[in-house]
Amino acid sequence: MIGTIYLIIIGLGVVLCLLRMMKGPTAPDRAVALDTSVTVTTALLVLIGLILKRKIYLDVSLVYAVLTFIGSVAIARYLEGGIE
Amino acid sequence: MYKNNNYSGKDRIKGFLWLFFSLFILWLLLTSTFYYQEFWVGIVISFIIAITTHEFYIRLGFPPVTPKRFGFFILYIFILFWEIIRANLDVASRIIRPSLPINPGVVIIKTRLKSDLAKIILANSITLTPGTFTLDIQEDRLLIHWIDVRATAIEEATEIIGGRFEKYLRIIFQ
Amino acid sequence: MTWGWWVTGFGVIFLFLGSLGIYRMPDVYNRLQAGTKCTTLGAFCAILGVGIIEPSWFWTTLIIAVFVLLTNPISSHAFGRASYMSSVSFCEKTKVNQSEDFCRDEDNDT
Numbered sequence: 159m160i161g162t163i164y165l166i167i168i169g170l171g172v173v174l175c176l177l178r179m180m181k182g183p184t185a186p187d188r189a190v191a192l193d194t195s196v197t198v199t200t201a202l203l204v205l206i207g208l209i210l211k212r213k214i215y216l217d218v219s220l221v222y223a224v225l226t227f228i229g230s231v232a233i234a235r236y237l238e239g240g241i242e
Numbered sequence: 243m244y245k246n247n248n249y250s251g252k253d254r255i256k257g258f259l260w261l262f263f264s265l266f267i268l269w270l271l272l273t274s275t276f277y278y279q280e281f282w283v284g285i286v287i288s289f290i291i292a293i294t295t296h297e298f299y300i301r302l303g304f305p306p307v308t309p310k311r312f313g314f315f316i317l318y319i320f321i322l323f324w325e326i327i328r329a330n331l332d333v334a335s336r337i338i339r340p341s342l343p344i345n346p347g348v349v350i351i352k353t354r355l356k357s358d359l360a361k362i363i364l365a366n367s368i369t370l371t372p373g374t375f376t377l378d379i380q381e382d383r384l385l386i387h388w389i390d391v392r393a394t395a396i397e398e399a400t401e402i403i404g405g406r407f408e409k410y411l412r413i414i415f416q
Numbered sequence: 417m418t419w420g421w422w423v424t425g426f427g428v429i430f431l432f433l434g435s436l437g438i439y440r441m442p443d444v445y446n447r448l449q450a451g452t453k454c455t456t457l458g459a460f461c462a463i464l465g466v467g468i469i470e471p472s473w474f475w476t477t478l479i480i481a482v483f484v485l486l487t488n489p490i491s492s493h494a495f496g497r498a499s500y501m502s503s504v505s506f507c508e509k510t511k512v513n514q515s516e517d518f519c520r521d522e523d524n525d526t
Binding site for chain 1: 421424425427428429431432434435436438439444447448451455456458459462463466469470473476477479480483484487488490491492494495497498499501502504
Protein backbone atom coordinates (compact mmCIF):
# COMPACT_ATOMS: atom_id res chain seq x y z
CA MET A 159 0.00 0.00 0.00
CA ILE A 160 2.63 2.53 1.09
CA GLY A 161 4.86 1.25 -1.70
CA THR A 162 2.19 2.04 -4.30
CA ILE A 163 1.90 5.61 -3.00
CA TYR A 164 5.70 5.99 -3.24
CA LEU A 165 5.61 4.71 -6.80
CA ILE A 166 2.92 7.25 -7.73
CA ILE A 167 4.96 10.14 -6.25
CA ILE A 168 8.11 9.05 -8.12
CA GLY A 169 6.09 8.63 -11.31
CA LEU A 170 4.87 12.23 -10.99
CA GLY A 171 8.53 13.29 -10.70
CA VAL A 172 9.41 11.47 -13.92
CA VAL A 173 6.45 13.18 -15.64
CA LEU A 174 7.76 16.61 -14.52
CA CYS A 175 11.19 15.75 -15.98
CA LEU A 176 9.55 14.70 -19.25
CA LEU A 177 7.62 18.00 -19.40
CA ARG A 178 10.90 19.90 -19.00
CA MET A 179 12.39 17.71 -21.72
CA MET A 180 9.59 18.76 -24.10
CA LYS A 181 9.72 22.47 -23.13
CA GLY A 182 13.48 22.98 -22.56
CA PRO A 183 14.66 25.88 -24.72
CA THR A 184 18.22 24.59 -25.28
CA ALA A 185 19.82 21.19 -25.75
CA PRO A 186 21.62 21.21 -22.34
CA ASP A 187 18.21 21.73 -20.65
CA ARG A 188 16.88 18.57 -22.22
CA ALA A 189 20.03 16.62 -21.40
CA VAL A 190 19.90 17.71 -17.75
CA ALA A 191 16.25 16.69 -17.50
CA LEU A 192 17.14 13.30 -18.99
CA ASP A 193 19.99 12.85 -16.48
CA THR A 194 17.70 13.64 -13.55
CA SER A 195 14.97 11.31 -14.79
CA VAL A 196 17.61 8.55 -15.02
CA THR A 197 18.50 8.97 -11.34
CA VAL A 198 14.82 8.95 -10.43
CA THR A 199 14.25 5.82 -12.52
CA THR A 200 17.12 4.01 -10.76
CA ALA A 201 15.32 4.48 -7.44
CA LEU A 202 12.02 3.55 -9.11
CA LEU A 203 13.42 0.20 -10.28
CA VAL A 204 14.69 -0.62 -6.78
CA LEU A 205 11.25 0.18 -5.33
CA ILE A 206 9.53 -1.99 -7.95
CA GLY A 207 11.89 -4.82 -6.97
CA LEU A 208 10.86 -4.36 -3.32
CA ILE A 209 7.15 -4.46 -4.14
CA LEU A 210 7.37 -7.47 -6.47
CA LYS A 211 9.91 -9.23 -4.14
CA ARG A 212 12.33 -9.97 -7.01
CA LYS A 213 16.03 -9.36 -6.37
CA ILE A 214 16.83 -9.30 -10.10
CA TYR A 215 15.52 -5.69 -10.27
CA LEU A 216 18.48 -4.57 -8.15
CA ASP A 217 20.90 -5.89 -10.77
CA VAL A 218 18.84 -4.25 -13.51
CA SER A 219 18.97 -0.87 -11.74
CA LEU A 220 22.74 -1.16 -11.10
CA VAL A 221 23.45 -1.88 -14.78
CA TYR A 222 21.07 0.92 -15.78
CA ALA A 223 22.89 3.39 -13.52
CA VAL A 224 26.34 2.37 -14.84
CA LEU A 225 25.38 2.50 -18.54
CA THR A 226 23.49 5.79 -18.34
CA PHE A 227 26.35 7.42 -16.39
CA ILE A 228 28.66 6.65 -19.33
CA GLY A 229 25.95 7.88 -21.73
CA SER A 230 25.50 11.15 -19.81
CA VAL A 231 29.24 11.89 -19.83
CA ALA A 232 29.37 11.12 -23.58
CA ILE A 233 26.44 13.47 -24.30
CA ALA A 234 28.08 16.18 -22.18
CA ARG A 235 31.37 15.82 -24.08
CA TYR A 236 29.46 16.10 -27.34
CA LEU A 237 27.63 19.26 -26.22
CA GLU A 238 30.94 20.74 -25.07
CA GLY A 239 32.16 20.52 -28.65
CA GLY A 240 35.91 20.19 -28.03
CA ILE A 241 38.29 17.36 -28.91
CA GLU A 242 40.95 17.58 -26.22
CA MET B 243 46.81 11.05 -24.21
CA TYR B 244 47.89 7.62 -23.01
CA LYS B 245 51.59 7.44 -22.21
CA ASN B 246 53.46 4.37 -21.10
CA ASN B 247 55.01 5.62 -17.89
CA ASN B 248 57.81 3.62 -16.36
CA TYR B 249 56.73 2.90 -12.83
CA SER B 250 58.99 0.88 -10.55
CA GLY B 251 58.15 -2.75 -9.85
CA LYS B 252 57.30 -2.02 -6.22
CA ASP B 253 54.74 0.64 -7.18
CA ARG B 254 53.20 -1.70 -9.74
CA ILE B 255 52.82 -4.57 -7.27
CA LYS B 256 51.36 -2.25 -4.62
CA GLY B 257 48.85 -0.68 -7.03
CA PHE B 258 47.93 -4.09 -8.41
CA LEU B 259 47.25 -5.54 -4.96
CA TRP B 260 45.14 -2.54 -3.84
CA LEU B 261 43.06 -2.67 -7.02
CA PHE B 262 42.71 -6.46 -6.94
CA PHE B 263 41.49 -6.61 -3.35
CA SER B 264 39.09 -3.68 -3.69
CA LEU B 265 37.58 -5.20 -6.84
CA PHE B 266 37.28 -8.58 -5.15
CA ILE B 267 35.57 -7.12 -2.08
CA LEU B 268 33.17 -5.28 -4.42
CA TRP B 269 32.40 -8.60 -6.13
CA LEU B 270 31.74 -10.33 -2.81
CA LEU B 271 29.38 -7.55 -1.73
CA LEU B 272 27.56 -7.70 -5.07
CA THR B 273 27.01 -11.46 -5.14
CA SER B 274 26.71 -11.70 -1.33
CA THR B 275 27.45 -15.44 -1.31
CA PHE B 276 30.49 -17.66 -0.70
CA TYR B 277 29.48 -20.39 -3.14
CA TYR B 278 32.75 -21.68 -4.63
CA GLN B 279 31.93 -21.09 -8.31
CA GLU B 280 31.09 -17.43 -7.73
CA PHE B 281 34.21 -17.11 -5.60
CA TRP B 282 36.60 -18.38 -8.31
CA VAL B 283 34.92 -16.41 -11.13
CA GLY B 284 35.34 -13.30 -8.96
CA ILE B 285 39.04 -13.98 -8.41
CA VAL B 286 39.66 -14.52 -12.16
CA ILE B 287 37.74 -11.39 -13.24
CA SER B 288 39.36 -9.17 -10.56
CA PHE B 289 42.78 -10.49 -11.63
CA ILE B 290 42.18 -9.70 -15.32
CA ILE B 291 40.85 -6.19 -14.62
CA ALA B 292 43.59 -5.40 -12.11
CA ILE B 293 46.43 -6.55 -14.38
CA THR B 294 45.18 -4.54 -17.36
CA THR B 295 44.24 -1.29 -15.59
CA HIS B 296 46.60 -0.90 -12.61
CA GLU B 297 48.63 1.81 -14.43
CA PHE B 298 45.59 4.12 -14.46
CA TYR B 299 45.13 3.43 -10.78
CA ILE B 300 48.76 4.34 -10.00
CA ARG B 301 48.48 7.55 -12.03
CA LEU B 302 45.62 8.78 -9.79
CA GLY B 303 48.24 9.05 -7.03
CA PHE B 304 46.59 7.86 -3.85
CA PRO B 305 48.70 8.84 -0.81
CA PRO B 306 49.96 5.99 1.40
CA VAL B 307 47.47 4.97 4.07
CA THR B 308 48.30 5.96 7.66
CA PRO B 309 45.98 5.79 10.70
CA LYS B 310 45.85 9.59 10.91
CA ARG B 311 44.83 9.98 7.25
CA PHE B 312 42.26 7.20 7.59
CA GLY B 313 40.73 8.79 10.69
CA PHE B 314 40.47 12.19 9.05
CA PHE B 315 38.95 10.56 5.95
CA ILE B 316 36.18 8.97 8.05
CA LEU B 317 35.63 12.33 9.80
CA TYR B 318 35.50 14.01 6.36
CA ILE B 319 32.79 11.59 5.20
CA PHE B 320 30.64 12.42 8.23
CA ILE B 321 31.09 16.19 7.73
CA LEU B 322 30.21 15.76 4.05
CA PHE B 323 27.02 13.89 4.94
CA TRP B 324 25.93 16.58 7.36
CA GLU B 325 26.58 19.25 4.72
CA ILE B 326 24.66 17.24 2.07
CA ILE B 327 21.59 17.03 4.30
CA ARG B 328 21.77 20.77 5.05
CA ALA B 329 22.18 21.51 1.33
CA ASN B 330 19.12 19.49 0.46
CA LEU B 331 16.88 21.12 3.05
CA ASP B 332 18.08 24.54 1.85
CA VAL B 333 17.50 23.88 -1.86
CA ALA B 334 14.21 22.03 -1.24
CA SER B 335 12.84 24.95 0.78
CA ARG B 336 13.75 27.27 -2.10
CA ILE B 337 12.00 25.03 -4.62
CA ILE B 338 8.67 24.62 -2.84
CA ARG B 339 8.18 28.33 -2.06
CA PRO B 340 5.94 29.87 -4.73
CA SER B 341 8.08 33.02 -5.07
CA LEU B 342 11.22 30.94 -5.93
CA PRO B 343 13.70 32.99 -3.80
CA ILE B 344 16.96 32.56 -5.70
CA ASN B 345 19.80 35.04 -6.02
CA PRO B 346 22.26 33.31 -8.35
CA GLY B 347 25.71 34.37 -9.46
CA VAL B 348 29.00 33.07 -10.82
CA VAL B 349 32.14 33.57 -8.73
CA ILE B 350 35.79 32.45 -8.84
CA ILE B 351 37.51 30.82 -5.86
CA LYS B 352 41.11 29.75 -5.31
CA THR B 353 42.37 26.53 -3.79
CA ARG B 354 45.75 25.66 -2.28
CA LEU B 355 45.46 21.94 -2.95
CA LYS B 356 48.12 20.51 -5.28
CA SER B 357 47.22 16.95 -6.27
CA ASP B 358 44.61 16.28 -8.96
CA LEU B 359 42.75 13.73 -6.85
CA ALA B 360 42.33 16.23 -3.99
CA LYS B 361 40.98 18.81 -6.43
CA ILE B 362 38.48 16.29 -7.83
CA ILE B 363 37.25 15.47 -4.33
CA LEU B 364 37.00 19.17 -3.45
CA ALA B 365 35.04 19.95 -6.64
CA ASN B 366 32.62 17.09 -6.07
CA SER B 367 32.12 18.07 -2.42
CA ILE B 368 31.38 21.65 -3.47
CA THR B 369 28.86 20.36 -6.01
CA LEU B 370 27.04 18.39 -3.32
CA THR B 371 26.89 21.14 -0.66
CA PRO B 372 24.64 24.16 -0.06
CA GLY B 373 23.81 26.09 -3.19
CA THR B 374 27.21 25.81 -4.89
CA PHE B 375 28.12 24.06 -8.10
CA THR B 376 31.52 23.65 -9.79
CA LEU B 377 31.43 24.74 -13.43
CA ASP B 378 35.10 24.59 -14.40
CA ILE B 379 38.60 24.05 -12.99
CA GLN B 380 41.70 25.86 -14.25
CA GLU B 381 44.99 25.13 -12.39
CA ASP B 382 44.25 26.49 -8.88
CA ARG B 383 41.04 28.39 -9.65
CA LEU B 384 37.50 27.04 -9.63
CA LEU B 385 34.49 28.66 -11.30
CA ILE B 386 31.48 28.30 -9.01
CA HIS B 387 27.79 28.85 -9.67
CA TRP B 388 26.23 30.01 -6.41
CA ILE B 389 22.46 29.97 -5.91
CA ASP B 390 22.54 32.61 -3.14
CA VAL B 391 25.50 34.99 -3.57
CA ARG B 392 26.79 36.44 -0.29
CA ALA B 393 30.36 37.47 -1.21
CA THR B 394 32.07 38.45 -4.44
CA ALA B 395 35.72 38.96 -3.39
CA ILE B 396 37.84 35.89 -4.14
CA GLU B 397 39.23 35.40 -0.60
CA GLU B 398 35.88 35.78 1.13
CA ALA B 399 34.10 33.45 -1.29
CA THR B 400 36.89 30.87 -0.91
CA GLU B 401 36.50 30.95 2.86
CA ILE B 402 32.71 30.52 2.75
CA ILE B 403 32.55 27.86 0.03
CA GLY B 404 35.69 25.76 0.29
CA GLY B 405 37.10 26.50 3.76
CA ARG B 406 35.23 23.74 5.55
CA PHE B 407 36.54 20.96 3.31
CA GLU B 408 39.93 22.29 2.35
CA LYS B 409 41.50 22.10 5.79
CA TYR B 410 40.65 18.40 6.09
CA LEU B 411 41.71 17.59 2.53
CA ARG B 412 45.06 19.30 3.10
CA ILE B 413 45.70 17.04 6.10
CA ILE B 414 44.65 13.93 4.15
CA PHE B 415 46.69 14.64 1.02
CA GLN B 416 50.00 15.84 2.49
CA MET C 417 11.73 -3.11 9.86
CA THR C 418 9.18 -0.32 9.71
CA TRP C 419 11.62 2.58 9.96
CA GLY C 420 13.06 1.54 6.60
CA TRP C 421 9.77 2.77 5.12
CA TRP C 422 10.37 6.17 6.74
CA VAL C 423 13.87 6.41 5.21
CA THR C 424 12.49 5.43 1.80
CA GLY C 425 9.66 7.95 2.11
CA PHE C 426 12.14 10.73 2.99
CA GLY C 427 14.11 9.86 -0.15
CA VAL C 428 11.00 9.68 -2.32
CA ILE C 429 9.91 13.16 -1.24
CA PHE C 430 13.33 14.56 -2.13
CA LEU C 431 13.27 12.80 -5.51
CA PHE C 432 9.94 14.48 -6.26
CA LEU C 433 11.24 17.88 -5.09
CA GLY C 434 14.30 17.51 -7.35
CA SER C 435 12.05 16.88 -10.35
CA LEU C 436 9.88 19.84 -9.35
CA GLY C 437 13.04 21.98 -9.22
CA ILE C 438 13.99 20.78 -12.70
CA TYR C 439 10.60 21.98 -13.89
CA ARG C 440 10.42 25.32 -12.02
CA MET C 441 13.93 26.81 -12.10
CA PRO C 442 14.60 29.58 -14.64
CA ASP C 443 17.87 28.57 -16.31
CA VAL C 444 20.02 25.49 -16.85
CA TYR C 445 22.52 26.19 -14.04
CA ASN C 446 19.83 26.56 -11.38
CA ARG C 447 18.18 23.43 -12.74
CA LEU C 448 21.44 21.57 -12.28
CA GLN C 449 21.61 22.78 -8.67
CA ALA C 450 18.16 21.41 -7.89
CA GLY C 451 18.58 18.27 -9.98
CA THR C 452 21.92 17.28 -8.47
CA LYS C 453 21.43 17.93 -4.79
CA CYS C 454 17.88 16.76 -4.24
CA THR C 455 18.05 13.66 -6.43
CA THR C 456 21.41 12.56 -4.99
CA LEU C 457 20.15 12.52 -1.41
CA GLY C 458 16.74 11.30 -2.54
CA ALA C 459 18.07 8.32 -4.47
CA PHE C 460 20.59 7.52 -1.70
CA CYS C 461 17.90 7.43 1.01
CA ALA C 462 15.28 5.66 -1.12
CA ILE C 463 17.66 2.88 -2.20
CA LEU C 464 19.22 2.41 1.23
CA GLY C 465 15.75 2.35 2.80
CA VAL C 466 14.88 -0.63 0.61
CA GLY C 467 18.03 -2.33 1.93
CA ILE C 468 16.83 -1.71 5.50
CA ILE C 469 13.38 -3.16 4.77
CA GLU C 470 14.88 -6.33 3.23
CA PRO C 471 18.08 -6.98 5.25
CA SER C 472 19.31 -9.71 2.87
CA TRP C 473 19.54 -7.14 0.07
CA PHE C 474 21.49 -4.64 2.13
CA TRP C 475 24.96 -4.95 0.51
CA THR C 476 23.69 -4.77 -3.08
CA THR C 477 21.57 -1.71 -2.31
CA LEU C 478 24.57 -0.12 -0.56
CA ILE C 479 26.64 -0.57 -3.74
CA ILE C 480 23.93 1.04 -5.91
CA ALA C 481 23.48 3.92 -3.44
CA VAL C 482 27.22 4.66 -3.18
CA PHE C 483 27.53 4.43 -6.96
CA VAL C 484 24.76 7.03 -7.40
CA LEU C 485 26.37 9.22 -4.73
CA LEU C 486 29.77 9.12 -6.49
CA THR C 487 28.70 9.47 -10.12
CA ASN C 488 25.84 11.98 -9.91
CA PRO C 489 28.06 15.01 -9.15
CA ILE C 490 30.48 13.96 -11.91
CA SER C 491 27.85 13.80 -14.65
CA SER C 492 26.22 17.02 -13.43
CA HIS C 493 29.61 18.75 -13.45
CA ALA C 494 30.10 17.51 -17.03
CA PHE C 495 26.73 19.00 -18.01
CA GLY C 496 27.48 22.28 -16.24
CA ARG C 497 30.83 22.57 -17.97
CA ALA C 498 29.25 21.69 -21.32
CA SER C 499 26.57 24.39 -21.03
CA TYR C 500 29.17 26.92 -19.85
CA MET C 501 31.50 26.05 -22.76
CA SER C 502 28.70 26.22 -25.34
CA SER C 503 27.83 29.65 -23.78
CA VAL C 504 24.26 29.03 -22.63
CA SER C 505 23.15 32.42 -21.26
CA PHE C 506 22.54 33.00 -17.56
CA CYS C 507 19.04 34.04 -16.50
CA GLU C 508 18.28 37.73 -15.84
CA LYS C 509 18.15 37.20 -12.08
CA THR C 510 21.91 36.53 -12.03
CA LYS C 511 23.58 39.22 -9.88
CA VAL C 512 27.30 38.55 -10.27
CA ASN C 513 29.04 37.13 -13.30
CA GLN C 514 32.81 36.70 -13.13
CA SER C 515 33.04 34.10 -15.89
CA GLU C 516 34.53 36.65 -18.32
CA ASP C 517 37.47 37.18 -15.93
CA PHE C 518 37.95 33.44 -15.80
CA CYS C 519 38.28 33.15 -19.58
CA ARG C 520 40.54 36.24 -19.92
CA ASP C 521 43.04 35.06 -17.34
CA GLU C 522 43.16 31.71 -19.04
CA ASP C 523 44.15 33.39 -22.34
CA ASN C 524 46.88 35.37 -20.57
CA ASP C 525 48.33 32.24 -19.01
CA THR C 526 48.70 30.32 -22.24
